[in-house]
Structures are given as structure tokens and as C-alpha cells.
Amino acid sequence: MPPLLLLDITEATYLQPPLDSILSMTDLIAHRAIALQKHSADLARLHSAVYTTRLKAARGFKLKHARTIHDFNFECGDLVLMRNMAIEKSLDRKMKPRYLGPLIVVSRNKGGAYIICELHRAVLHRPIAAFRLFPYFACQNIPLPTSVLDIDTKRLREMEADTTPDDEALPIDFEPEEDENPEAEEDN
Known part of the structure; x- marks a missing residue:
């Protein structure tokens, strides 16, 4: 059974102030208390920072691959x-x-x-x-x-x-495989 944490590990690493040296017991308790408080303002700031970074990365990806990303949007009869x-x-x-x-x-x-x-x-x-x-x-x-x-x-x-696209559709020229052992049929 995995150990249970008192808080989300991804949030804790962002909410704690950066470490600059070895901590005393008092400082360690203070760091843990800050992480456990999970201030809603801190979480909102963290969420907005991550969200803007994701949007910036998506825009950069779209610009970098603009020549290869196509949405042809075919019409009936194309x-x-x-x-x-x-x-x-x-x-x-x-x-x-x-x-x-x-x-x-x-x-x-x-x-x-x-x-x-x-x-x-x-x-x-x-x-x-x-x-x-x-x-x-x-x-x-x-x-x-x-x-x-x-x-x-x-x-x-x-x-x-249907809402699910079928990525594994069989090709038009699909033919089922023949029996692996043709000699077995001849003996019968």
C-alpha cells in the first residue's frame, strides 16, 4: 500500500518558499505548516501561472508546426x-x-x-x-x-x-490471413 500524504505533492512543492540552506526543526515545521494551509490565493496564483504557461506553450507549438498542422474540413462529395x-x-x-x-x-x-x-x-x-x-x-x-x-x-x-473516431479501421484491400499450416488440410 502506498504511503498516504497529507497534501498533494505537486501543490506542496510550488507552495513552499524556496530552500536556501539546511533547516532547523522550527523552520521545517513552518514550511510544512505553510504547505498544509493551502491558501486559496496561493492556489489561484499557482493555477493561473500554470494555465498561462500551458497556453503559451500551445501557441508556440502551433507556430512552430504551422506548416504541418492542417484541418482540411472536408465537405460531402470531396x-x-x-x-x-x-x-x-x-x-x-x-x-x-x-x-x-x-x-x-x-x-x-x-x-x-x-x-x-x-x-x-x-x-x-x-x-x-x-x-x-x-x-x-x-x-x-x-x-x-x-x-x-x-x-x-x-x-x-x-x-x-458516433462520437469516437476509429483509428484502427481496416484498410480497403484487407484480406484475412490464410491458414498457417496448409499441409494439415491436405492430410484430411
Whole structure:
């Protein structure tokens, strides 16, 4: 069982005055009393200092990575490419397609993931996370179908109401693995 502390260790380190030398017993008790008091003004000052530092760090990150952070915000009917996440950990990933598509955006669900379909209007069975999609720039205009998706309207509404993006969706060219031991089938 872990030891129980009388106060939050992260607050205590910030609320105590900085140490400049070895303390006497009286000074040690005074330091501990200050930490145990947890003045609301000290906690508010600490909270505001940490919060402003976090905001400053977030702004700095956004400026530093401005060229790589994109929110494409695809509309219904846009053509996209989907990053093939299934090959990320495989050893022969150089030989496999890095992106799959083009695909058509059907809609976006409440969690921020996109419901997409193939060019022959077959809707993928799971929403795809937004970070996996990139715009597809066609050389020529492609007329996009506006009706008759290969999915039940009820299932489409369920996918749109879903709030969790599926980062682990199977790729379009997914094929189940065959049996590991083909000789066992021949003997039977």
C-alpha cells in the first residue's frame, strides 16, 4: 500500500518558499505548516501561472508546426486519399501503397471522424479518423454521384451519431490471413 500524504505533492512543492540552506526543526515545521494551509490565493496564483504557461506553450507549438498542422474540413462529395495504417509496422512497407483511394466523403460524425465511400458508392463499415485523410487533387473534374449509397439510412445515421473516431479501421484491400499450416488440410 502506498504511503498516504497529507497534501498533494505537486501543490506542496510550488507552495513552499524556496530552500536556501539546511533547516532547523522550527523552520521545517513552518514550511510544512505553510504547505498544509493551502491558501486559496496561493492556489489561484499557482493555477493561473500554470494555465498561462500551458497556453503559451500551445501557441508556440502551433507556430512552430504551422506548416504541418492542417484541418482540411472536408465537405460531402470531396475526393480524399486515406493513409494506409495497416502497413506502418510491417517490414516491407516500402513495397505497399502508402495511401488508398481516391475515396468520396459522405459526411462527418460528431466525434470528428469521416464517413467515406469508394468510387462505386460502397460505404466503409467504420468512420475514418480525420488525421488519416488527405485531399485528392484530380487532374480532371470527376462527376460525383449524389444519391444511392450502398448503405442503409439507419446505419448511416448511427455512424454519424458516433462520437469516437476509429483509428484502427481496416484498410480497403484487407484480406484475412490464410491458414498457417496448409499441409494439415491436405492430410484430411
